[in-house]
Amino acid sequence: MLATPLAVKAAALVTATVIAAETPAARKVDQLRRHWIFLTLFLLGGVLRLLFMIAYQPAFWFYGDSGSYIRLSEAPLAPHVSRGLGFVVLLKWLEPTGTFLSVALLQHLLGLGMAALVYVVLQRRGVSRWISCLAAVPLLFDELAVTVEHYLLPDTLFTALLAAGVLVLLWHKKPGWMATAGSGVLLAAAWFTKPSALPVVLLVGLYLLATRVGWRPLVAFAIAFAVPYITVMQWIGDRPSVYGSQTSIALYGRAAIIADCDRIKLTPEERTLCPEVHYDRADAYFWRRPPHMVRMVYTPEGVKLINEFSIAVIKQQPLDYLRSVGKESLAHFVPGMHLGPMHDCLRERWAPPEQWRDSTPVPDRCPPARARPDYADDFAPLENAPTATPLTRALDVYGKYVRTIPLVFSAALFLTLAALFSGRGVRGRIRLDTVMLLLTGPGLTVLTVLLGMYEARYALPALPLAAVGAALALHGLINKQQDGESVDGAPPAG
Numbered sequence: 010m011l012a013t014p015l016a017v018k019a020a021a022l023v024t025a026t027v028i029a030a031e032t033p034a035a036r037k038v039d040q041l042r043r044h045w046i047f048l049t050l051f052l053l054g055g056v057l058r059l060l061f062m063i064a065y066q067p068a069f070w071f072y073g074d075s076g077s078y079i080r081l082s083e084a085p086l087a088p089h090v091s092r093g094l095g096f097v098v099l100l101k102w103l104e105p106t107g108t109f110l111s112v113a114l115l116q117h118l119l120g121l122g123m124a125a126l127v128y129v130v131l132q133r134r135g136v137s138r139w140i141s142c143l144a145a146v147p148l149l150f151d152e153l154a155v156t157v158e159h160y161l162l163p164d165t166l167f168t169a170l171l172a173a174g175v176l177v178l179l180w181h182k183k184p185g186w187m188a189t190a191g192s193g194v195l196l197a198a199a200w201f202t203k204p205s206a207l208p209v210v211l212l213v214g215l216y217l218l219a220t221r222v223g224w225r226p227l228v229a230f231a232i233a234f235a236v237p238y239i240t241v242m243q244w245i246g247d248r249p250s251v252y253g254s255q256t257s258i259a260l261y262g263r264a265a266i267i268a269d270c271d272r273i274k275l276t277p278e279e280r281t282l283c284p285e286v287h288y289d290r291a292d293a294y295f296w297r298r299p300p301h302m303v304r305m306v307y308t309p310e311g312v313k314l315i316n317e318f319s320i321a322v323i324k325q326q327p328l329d330y331l332r333s334v335g336k337e338s339l340a341h342f343v344p345g346m347h348l349g350p351m352h353d354c355l356r357e358r359w360a361p362p363e364q365w366r367d368s369t370p371v372p373d374r375c376p377p378a379r380a381r382p383d384y385a386d387d388f389a390p391l392e393n394a395p396t397a398t399p400l401t402r403a404l405d406v407y408g409k410y411v412r413t414i415p416l417v418f419s420a421a422l423f424l425t426l427a428a429l430f431s432g433r434g435v436r437g438r439i440r441l442d443t444v445m446l447l448l449t450g451p452g453l454t455v456l457t458v459l460l461g462m463y464e465a466r467y468a469l470p471a472l473p474l475a476a477v478g479a480a481l482a483l484h485g486l487i488n489k490q491q492d493g494e495s496v497d498g499a500p501p502a503g
Contacts, residue, residue, distance in 0.1 A: 047128050047142050054124060054149030058117040061159050064400045065361065067110040068161050069377035070388040075161040079386040088250035090307045095170070095202025096163030109161060109380045116158040116165040123172050123473050124148035130176050130477060136484040144480035147413040147472060153359050156408065157466050161380055163202050164466055170199035171206055172473035175213065175449055179442060179477070184222055186229035193233025200234075201241060204252050208456060209449045210234055216445045220438070249307055258312060259461040261298075262291035264319035267329040274325065279318040289349025291462035337463035338455045342422065344415040348463065359465050360408035363401055365394030414468050418451045421475040424482035431486060439485040446478030 041048065070076075077092055082100035103111045124145045131141040148154060158165045174195030178184045184192075192213065199206040217227055245252060261282070270283035281301065284294055298306065305311030323330045340346040347353075354375040362376035368391075379389040425443040450471035457467045 044132075044138065046138065047145060050142060050145065050149055051121065051124065054121055057150065057155060058120065058158070060400060060404065061155060061361065062110070062113060062117070064398065064404055065159060065365075065377075065379070067108055067382055068113040068380045069156070069159045070380040071160055071162055071358070072374075072378060072388065075380070076386050076388070078161065078163070079384070083386065088245045088248050088252070090249045091251055093163060093167075093201060093203045093251055095198060096166055099166055104384055107384055108382060109384065112161060113159050117155075119165050119169040120148065120154060120158045123169055126173065126176055127473050127477055127480075130179050131480050131484075133180060134481065134484075136480055137487075140480050140484055144476040147417050147476055150411060151413045151472070152361070152408040152411045153414060153465055154469060154472065156359055156361055156377075157469055159361075160377070162466075164469055167199055167202045167206070168470045168473070170195050170202060171209060171470045174199055175209065175446070175474055176477060178213070178216070182438060183220065184217075184226055186225045189217060189222065189226040189230035190233040193230045193235075194237070197234045197237040200238065205453070205457065209453060212445065212449050212452075216441070219441060258295065258306060258315050259292075260319040261315045262294040262462055263330075263334070263460065264322040265294035266291045267326055267333050268322045269326065269329070273322065275318065275321055278314055279321060282315065282318045288351060290351040290355070292464075293351060334458050338458045340415075340463055341451065341454050341458075341468050342415050342419045344412070352463070355464065361401070361404040363405040364397035365391055366396050367391045367394070412465075414465070414472055417472060417475050417479065418454075418468070421447055421451060421479040421482070424479050424486070428482040428485050439481055443478045443482045443485075446474045446481070450474030450478060 077089075078096055078100060081087075081089060081092060081094070081097045082104065086094060086097065086101075088094070099115075100112065103115065127148060128141050128145045131144055132138070174192045177188050177192050177195065180188060196206060196210050196213065200210065214227075214230065217230060242252065265282075265284045266288065268283060270280060275283070282299065285299075286297070288294060288297070302311070302315075306315070336346075337348065340348055357375035358377060360376070365379050367374055367376070374391070379391060379394055381387065381389045421443075425447045428440055428443055450473075451468075452471075454468045454471045457464075
């Protein structure tokens, strides 16, 4: 008789203990425990960025580009013929700090934030934790990503805005109007930072149509992007800007690198644009253009002539064009491809240097230059700069070997194709998502080669999207299911 009351009391005590353990704080601790691998990787990625900030104060300086953005930030906001203005606004916002260290810090935080976003989105979609961690690793540790974060350049801001604008649509199985509106605003900000985001906007619109999200989400996306887009274009008016037709002059370098003017037909005016010296980088033809192009390059007449020359060359040398863009596009997918000595110099520019001190003039120097300690619009002299330290030597070695983007792109391509043609049950939303991510990520990178040139940093905006696409495709191939998102959005157990 006594055993029954004791058993009841014991059961009640156990129940009370379990209920007490399920407090919000206890649940948060349990969630942190379940994600300890990612949290450890995240912490290590933060330490790596801290080492960059200690070793290379205050930030890296890119000759030409960095100074141009700083000078624009010191003047009233106005359109520019070759610079987007999103990064200029960021520089204006951080100017009260009086140091470029604040710019580098914010960009490193954006890099960490992108890694966290990739992991969380994949967890919400039911992807296993080990695949989610694997997808976040390139964003945390790729030397190119971390090096560019330390530069006074718009690439990290653009990458973060573009990634957030696309990945917010994957937060739920079917995005609602708030998610699509957020995507539109973020992509408008990305376009304001770099106009090359415009093709992504079109691809996302087609994706929303294909997923049949309904008219409200579609209208919300269209309005959220169109309002800032139209506002900016109205503000610019008929003034020349990077948001207009002037962006097409990048095609000149793409055509000039293959132009064989002795065997193609050109008008006398077009023939004046024929290059006299051969370079192995397409952008060299633009920056080292014939003297008469300096005056005409941003005029309507000059843009028209440059476009006519470029189109004439490509039309009459289609195989040369395909061979050239094919080789440079392949360099985004195959590690270690050699494209020429000028590209070797560019490779050094996107890696942490062994030391600052150098007697080589900055325009001819391959490793990164150094920004001044204050908010000045010129680089710091390197003749008396700090010499090498054990930390800078270690980071220099790190920069030579830890570049993962070509491997991520190749994985995204092959896994997406495998998911598309697999007979193992990978269908529906996963296939559509991975195709969208492949086109808006590596696809956009290839487009920059088709219309301009190869440069390793131009692949950075595609990195978060390619990583998520590869992870979703792998998840679908392993689990043989239509979609892995759990009913309540909770992460998977595995």
